Amino acid sequence: MSYDPCYSPNKLRYSSKMQYERCGLSGLKLPLITLGLWHNFGASHSLEKQSSLIKYAFDCGITHFDLANNYGPPPGKAEENFGQILKNDLSRYRDELIITTKAGYQMWDGPYGDGGSKKYLISSLDQSLKRMHLDYVDIFYHHRPDPETPLDESMAALDSIVRSGKALYIGLSNYNSEDGLKALKILKDLGTPCLIHQLRYNLLDREAEHSTLVDFHNQGVGSIAFSPLAQGLLSDRYLKNIPDDSRAGNKASPFLDHESVNANIKKIKKLNEIAKARNQTLAQMALAWCLRRPEVTSVLIGASSNDQIKENLKSLGNLNFSEADIKVINTLTLEV
Numbered sequence: 001m002s003y004d005p006c007y008s009p010n011k012l013r014y015s016s017k018m019q020y021e022r023c024g025l026s027g028l029k030l031p032l033i034t035l036g037l038w039h040n041f042g043a044s045h046s047l048e049k050q051s052s053l054i055k056y057a058f059d060c061g062i063t064h065f066d067l068a069n070n071y072g073p074p075p076g077k078a079e080e081n082f083g084q085i086l087k088n089d090l091s092r093y094r095d096e097l098i099i100t101t102k103a104g105y106q107m108w109d110g111p112y113g114d115g116g117s118k119k120y121l122i123s124s125l126d127q128s129l130k131r132m133h134l135d136y137v138d139i140f141y142h143h144r145p146d147p148e149t150p151l152d153e154s155m156a157a158l159d160s161i162v163r164s165g166k167a168l169y170i171g172l173s174n175y176n177s178e179d180g181l182k183a184l185k186i187l188k189d190l191g192t193p194c195l196i197h198q199l200r201y202n203l204l205d206r207e208a209e210h211s212t213l214v215d216f217h218n219q220g221v222g223s224i225a226f227s228p229l230a231q232g233l234l235s236d237r238y239l240k241n242i243p244d245d246s247r248a249g250n251k252a253s254p255f256l257d258h259e260s261v262n263a264n265i266k267k268i269k270k271l272n273e274i275a276k277a278r279n280q281t282l283a284q285m286a287l288a289w290c291l292r293r294p295e296v297t298s299v300l301i302g303a304s305s306n307d308q309i310k311e312n313l314k315s316l317g318n319l320n321f322s323e324a325d326i327k328v329i330n331t332l333t334l335e336v
Helices: 047-059 077-096 118-132 151-163 177-190 212-218 258-277 282-291 306-317 323-333
Strands: 020-022 029-031 033-036 064-066 098-103 137-142 167-173 194-200 222-226 296-301
Touching (some): 047 077, 047 306, 118 137, 151 167, 177 212, 194 212, 258 282, 258 323, 282 296
Parallel strands (some): 064 098, 098 137, 137 167, 167 194
Antiparallel strands (some): 020 029
16 A cells, blocks of 8 residues: 555544543543444455545544554554554644554563563553554553552553653553552552543443442543444344344354344344434444443444444434433343
């Protein structure tokens, strides 16, 4: 893929319907919808297609692009592809972008390619920066707590990364309240407060409401929800059947299976009726549900087409829920 001299971003991208919220108590604003590069940005998809998705998202006012060292497949490929697209088409707009990456899961062989040690976290970020042709990322996350590494060591590594200029802000991901509050205190004492926490949250998985969302919010930390559509369950994809080309239809997929679809289908169909009454698709309502909470700064979406991005953005047209809707949704989705 070569440089596209014809690409010019939509001049109305900041006067469109995109909304931006301050992340926690910081001065940084994030778009309510963030494009995640977990799926569809590895070696199995063309660079041209990936470039089209990223540029379309930017044209719509999505300025936040979320990656991790192991996104692909193979691991590292999503960063490599994003770096090429950035270099070819978006390098002039670097100051308008929020680029994030993470480290915490298995990335390379040997004892230093996983976890939360200072050795791993700093080495991983150095590799990520090379793959993306960047001097720094805007947010660097520890992708998961590592029980084999002292929390003080992992947080000191994150503090060191910010002080070195390789990241502007620090984030945590997949931390529970107990570990998270300890980590937040360490980072605050070091002088590098945590900006944001990335966690799983959606209409079918509301566990985070019990403590995590509120606990991080009370400490001035923003939250970004991943899997807001529950791997596609909260869309029209499975309302009639399980398509062969879907995640659940792929027997090798570790993310969704027939059992999960069948166990939730009655609930999903009832939620879809509520969405229709709101003049939304099920996916749009599911995103709106996450964004209705004051603790949630942004939601992470994946996309395989520009139309998917366009449809997801329509969720911003109705973020309000009536008391009646909330009552019915609670009855359907809260564990008794």
